[in-house]
Amino acid sequence: MQHDYQDLISIFEQCFYQSFNTKLIKGGDEPLYSPADDKSTCHQVIFAHGYYASALHEIAHWCMAGSARRLLEDFGYWYLPDGRDAQQQKTFEQVEIKPQAIEWAFCVAAGKKFNVSADNLNGATPDTIAFKENVYQQIQQYLTHGFPQRAQQFIDALARFYQVTLPLNINQFPFTVPLTDEEVLTDV
Secondary structure (H helix, E strand, O other): OOOOHHHHHHHHHHHHHHHHOEEEEEOOOOOEEEOOOOOOOOEEEEEOOOOHHHHHHHHHHHHHOOOOHHHOHHHHOOOOOOOOOHHHHHHHHHHHHHHHHHHHHHHHHHOOOOOOOOOOOOOOOOOHHHHHHHHHHHHHHHHHHOOOHHHHHHHHHHHHHHOOOOOOOHHHOOOOOOOOHHHHHHOO
């Protein structure tokens, strides 16, 4: 299945431009949320380099942000770039559980593979298995109790566009844990 960021721009605009005065914009190196100001008459969810996954991730953050946060650059969230120490990484992962769970649902609705991202290649080694387990548990919560309203609206629009069956269910979220070195050796 073809996944083109231009489709995401169009789907996002159909869902949210009129009601939230917000556009999805292809950007450069760093993603950013920029509220409307004297330079731009609309709010902008800017994703990196035209990467489809970056767009889904930034949309997930936007879908979680309340009305007051949507008036702040980058929603006023704390962020430290790649190179975080162990404690900073733990804090980062805690704030990323919900957006990455929503991003995973977006991927399922678009028929696209999801990869959890600890986003710390040059810092402390993250426990990606524990992080993915936390994201998976959040998916279970969302499937049981519902996604945030804008997230559900975007899930529905993606599923229509990519012809994915709704409602989403836990069987659509494969969760596999990589084998340990010992299991790999005994499995041969």
